[in-house]
Amino acid sequence: MRKYVTLKIDGAGIRAPKGSSVLDVAIEYGICIPHLCHVPNLSDIGACRLCIVENIVNGRSKITTSCTLGVEEGMVILSNTERIKKLRRNIAELLVAQAPNSRAIQDVAVRCGVKEVRYPFRNNDCVLCGRCVRVCEEMWQARAIGFVGRGKDRRVDFPFGVRPDFCKKCGSCIYLCPMTITPCDGPMKPGKEYLCGKCESQLSMASGAMEDTCVWCELGKGFSVHDMVINERLLLFMMISMPISPSSTLPKHFFPLTAYPVSYSGSAAHDQGENCFLRPIVPVF
Amino acid sequence: MPKVKPRVKSVKDLTELRKRLRSSVKNFKSKLTICGGTGCHASRSQDVIDAFKKELKKRKLEEGVWVRATGCHGFCEQGPLMILEPGNIFYCGLKPGDAGEIIAETILKGEVIERLLYTDPVTSKKVRTEAEIPFYRAQDRQLLAQNRHVDPCSIEDYIAIGGYSALAKTLTEFSPEKVIEEVKISGLRGRGGGGFPTARKWAECRSAPGEEKYVICNADEGDPGAYMDRSILEGNPHLVIEGMMIGAWAIGARQGYIYVRNEYPLAVKHARIAMQQAREYGLLGDDILGGGFSFDMEICRGGGAFVCGESTALMASLEGKVGEPRPKDVHTVANGLWHKPTTLNNVETWANVPPIISNGAAWFAGKGTRGSKGTKIFALTGRVKNTGLVEVAMGTPLRTIVFDIGGGAINGRAVKAVQTGGPSGGCLPLDRLDLPVDFDALYDAGSMVGSGGIVVMDEKTCMVDVAKYFLAFLQDESCGKCVPCRLGIDRMLEIVTDITEGRGRPEQIDLLKELADTVASASLCGLGKTAPNPVLSTLRYFPEEYEAHVNEKRCPAGVCRELIEYEIDAEKCNGCGTCRRACPYDAIKGKKKEAHVIASHKCQKCGICLSECKFDSIIVT
Ligand SMILES: Cc1cc2nc3c(=O)[nH]c(=O)nc-3n(C[C@H](O)[C@H](O)[C@H](O)COP(=O)(O)O)c2cc1C
Ligand code: SF4
Numbered sequence A: 001m002r003k004y005v006t007l008k009i010d011g012a013g014i015r016a017p018k019g020s021s022v023l024d025v026a027i028e029y030g031i032c033i034p035h036l037c038h039v040p041n042l043s044d045i046g047a048c049r050l051c052i053v054e055n056i057v058n059g060r061s062k063i064t065t066s067c068t069l070g071v072e073e074g075m076v077i078l079s080n081t082e083r084i085k086k087l088r089r090n091i092a093e094l095l096v097a098q099a100p101n102s103r104a105i106q107d108v109a110v111r112c113g114v115k116e117v118r119y120p121f122r123n124n125d126c127v128l129c130g131r132c133v134r135v136c137e138e139m140w141q142a143r144a145i146g147f148v149g150r151g152k153d154r155r156v157d158f159p160f161g162v163r164p165d166f167c168k169k170c171g172s173c174i175y176l177c178p179m180t181i182t183p184c185d186g187p188m189k190p191g192k193e194y195l196c197g198k199c200e201s202q203l204s205m206a207s208g209a210m211e212d213t214c215v216w217c218e219l220g221k222g223f224s225v226h227d228m229v230i231n232e233r234l235l236l237f238m239m240i241s242m243p244i245s246p247s248s249t250l251p252k253h254f255f256p257l258t259a260y261p262v263s264y265s266g267s268a269a270h271d272q273g274e275n276c277f278l279r280p281i282v283p284v285f
Numbered sequence B: 001m002p003k004v005k006p007r008v009k010s011v012k013d014l015t016e017l018r019k020r021l022r023s024s025v026k027n028f029k030s031k032l033t034i035c036g037g038t039g040c041h042a043s044r045s046q047d048v049i050d051a052f053k054k055e056l057k058k059r060k061l062e063e064g065v066w067v068r069a070t071g072c073h074g075f076c077e078q079g080p081l082m083i084l085e086p087g088n089i090f091y092c093g094l095k096p097g098d099a100g101e102i103i104a105e106t107i108l109k110g111e112v113i114e115r116l117l118y119t120d121p122v123t124s125k126k127v128r129t130e131a132e133i134p135f136y137r138a139q140d141r142q143l144l145a146q147n148r149h150v151d152p153c154s155i156e157d158y159i160a161i162g163g164y165s166a167l168a169k170t171l172t173e174f175s176p177e178k179v180i181e182e183v184k185i186s187g188l189r190g191r192g193g194g195g196f197p198t199a200r201k202w203a204e205c206r207s208a209p210g211e212e213k214y215v216i217c218n219a220d221e222g223d224p225g226a227y228m229d230r231s232i233l234e235g236n237p238h239l240v241i242e243g244m245m246i247g248a249w250a251i252g253a254r255q256g257y258i259y260v261r262n263e264y265p266l267a268v269k270h271a272r273i274a275m276q277q278a279r280e281y282g283l284l285g286d287d288i289l290g291g292g293f294s295f296d297m298e299i300c301r302g303g304g305a306f307v308c309g310e311s312t313a314l315m316a317s318l319e320g321k322v323g324e325p326r327p328k329d330v331h332t333v334a335n336g337l338w339h340k341p342t343t344l345n346n347v348e349t350w351a352n353v354p355p356i357i358s359n360g361a362a363w364f365a366g367k368g369t370r371g372s373k374g375t376k377i378f379a380l381t382g383r384v385k386n387t388g389l390v391e392v393a394m395g396t397p398l399r400t401i402v403f404d405i406g407g408g409a410i411n412g413r414a415v416k417a418v419q420t421g422g423p424s425g426g427c428l429p430l431d432r433l434d435l436p437v438d439f440d441a442l443y444d445a446g447s448m449v450g451s452g453g454i455v456v457m458d459e460k461t462c463m464v465d466v467a468k469y470f471l472a473f474l475q476d477e478s479c480g481k482c483v484p485c486r487l488g489i490d491r492m493l494e495i496v497t498d499i500t501e502g503r504g505r506p507e508q509i510d511l512l513k514e515l516a517d518t519v520a521s522a523s524l525c526g527l528g529k530t531a532p533n534p535v536l537s538t539l540r541y542f543p544e545e546y547e548a549h550v551n552e553k554r555c556p557a558g559v560c561r562e563l564i565e566y567e568i569d570a571e572k573c574n575g576c577g578t579c580r581r582a583c584p585y586d587a588i589k590g591k592k593k594e595a596h597v598i599a600s601h602k603c604q605k606c607g608i609c610l611s612e613c614k615f616d617s618i619i620v621t
């Protein structure tokens, strides 16, 4: 028998199965809390910190990530307070300054209300969200990639830098990587790093008509579904992931929230990094 | 000392053993206590000990003189040091060659050797005993003072001074709940940084569901300059073990771990020997002291990163995984090591437990302030006359520590700021030094007690540079898992570097504040949550220094290389030519007996001329 608890998220009374996370439950009920490192059915590590919420305990507010927070009876969660919005915006700003060349990151930044970036741009290939590492380990039991190094030197790599035989060449890592989503053809070139705002998915949006809409979902209609490479591999991934969903029903936005639309040719991370670890992987389906 | 170790099967056995050990000590005429701690070891105390042993053997005095090598006494800077009984004579700065003279003069004739006594730097008078030394006088050494009475490799020493009597008392008189109640009344709070009430942690762990529970001692001590945990574990390991046993009894654990920083080989060795000895006596193992309590422990060497001291990272490391923090939405007292309820405490926290049980909670609660009880050990370093380990009652003003114990700044300079709480603590200005060392008072002032580092800074310290130093340390030590800490500290460092190198813009100061708030509020673990403290506290107390760097492109303390120029004061320069010869970059020109000049395009700002000139003619602008 499944046990249920009731909690309040942004004022809405919600009944949720015990054992699920606040983030999963919120998404299921259509309360979109921005998130990046969370992937349904994979473990949550609380790395991107975009999904932060205020958890009110005994009248005191504690800021914590909703993906790692289990639901409890009587919980009061606020996901969209001024304080949270500000913190989230600052985190997204840090991310987009680090990886301005990813459309996924740009979109997250828009969603979090980033209008200007106050740091010099860096063109990194990876935001260390760990989606790839976890899908490899948890979905495929392959552990063909992992984090190496600490702090500034942290990166994702194969063991000893060489793709091991036990890599199943499944491509899931690329699939879930936010960096492999083709950015707009616009100004995001090395050396000319600025967000022009011309493209609909870019920063100007937040100040316009689309404010407070979930970019991920709305844009899912607008630009990405067409590009989506629907193939057996993706279907396989979905089939495997669906039956073990922790929540009773899958979020209706399941697809756009888990897998980004990907086209392999011309993806940012592939074209730029000579040493991009994703390069040698040729999907075999 | 007994050759075959009798197993101590009951409290009565332990009391009898103690009586026997005490009477065997009385046979010695003189006692030499020589510090063999890591600090003194570095200044060759082992050679001094060997020299004494050799010399005593030569003179056939081994029977009457007891030589004991102990752990750190706290005044390492003066090491190697020794205390000679009778008379409690304190000698410091010993050399192996002094052994003969000390035996001939002091031990045999009772004459004090003036040369080896400590000189009070204020009065320039020679001081005979430890108690008269200003460094020790203002301290309240409850834990550290025990070090001089025990050889860390001898459980017998520890038992003789009353060791394991707190455990005996616990097992015979106290229920686990009573132990927790006693610790609660004592008001003991964690010494590892957070100041979390120890009794509350224990109670939560005790009530957490699960058969198997663990206690862990955190001896990872990664703060630069801190070594109080090392000194206790190295100098008095049984005290920590006894504390952990009492804690284990209270929460219902049968297994404990000591997680020791990899760089502490001597601490590992001593703790290992101590555990072995305790096992031989039956003080670790099954049915300890016949009280039906079984407990054993292991040592684990650290993963070599600062962040491994964080509770969840430490537990991951103990499990053999990468030492990285994980979200603590379920606390480790319920879901810790191997997902079992786990109590993690700092070395000093555990060491405080046996005295609380022996002397009573009221004794402990009698020291300190309303919210912070007992004594705390601090590592006093920086630009201060006396450096070392300082144990004071909580509530002692910082001023007492810096001036009375530390003797004020070196070179007659003025003290400008004091940094407390390790790399993620804060800097407090001179006018805040009346603040007591108290968890809450320091937290409110934007700093913290932390693990107990106190760094004294003088007027030649640039506070922006200090913030930069700590940010660089923390950036290096961040595990890199979460965004605010990994990228946030990096960007803060980028901004502060801009400021120190003359590229700072006024709006960057606001950005720095906003960023600091984000990193502090949204990071995953304690490292990120506290990382902005050095920046926030210097911004709060020394805003004018930031403004000078940003607006006037000037470093008031004359530290930030990009913002200073070296010049020669033509009035004062008498043309001796010392600076010209000393400058490695050939930047100084001038004829003999005429004022010299520095060619600013050649000058690399190394500062050598400044220290070489005898006439104070080099000025930094
Ligand atoms: C980055 C980081 C490093 C830490 N390092 C240490 C350490 O070296 N020693 C220690 O005792 N506690 C350290 N702590 C604190 C521990 O997480 C933990 O709070 C403490 O060991 C609990 O013991 P206490 O309650 O006795 O203080 C550290 C915390 C953080 C966030
Ligand atoms: S392609 Fe290889 S590395 Fe990537 S998820 Fe599959 S098994 Fe892991």
Ligand code: SF4
Binding pocket: A125, A126, A127, A128, A129, A130, A131, A132, A133, A156, A173, A176, A177, A178, A179
């Ligand atoms: S490679 Fe992609 S999925 Fe993997 S950690 Fe980096 S950004 Fe995330």
Ligand code: SF4
Binding pocket: B307, B325, B477, B478, B479, B480, B481, B482, B483, B485, B486, B523, B524, B525, B526, B527, B528, B529
């Ligand atoms: S706050 Fe820093 S050290 Fe802690 S988990 Fe995040 S990146 Fe790692």
Ligand code: SF4
Binding pocket: B566, B582, B583, B584, B585, B586, B587, B588, B598, B602, B603, B604, B605, B606, B607, B608, B609, B610
């Ligand atoms: S600061 Fe160094 S390089 Fe400059 S003049 Fe003095 S000695 Fe020469």
Ligand code: FES
Binding pocket: A034, A035, A036, A037, A038, A045, A046, A047, A048, A049, A050, A051, A052, A065, A066, A067, A068
């Ligand atoms: S989604 Fe929760 S921290 Fe990334």
Ligand code: FES
Binding pocket: B035, B036, B037, B038, B039, B040, B041, B071, B072, B073, B074, B075, B076, B077, B079, B080, B081
């Ligand atoms: S090591 Fe000898 S006094 Fe510290």
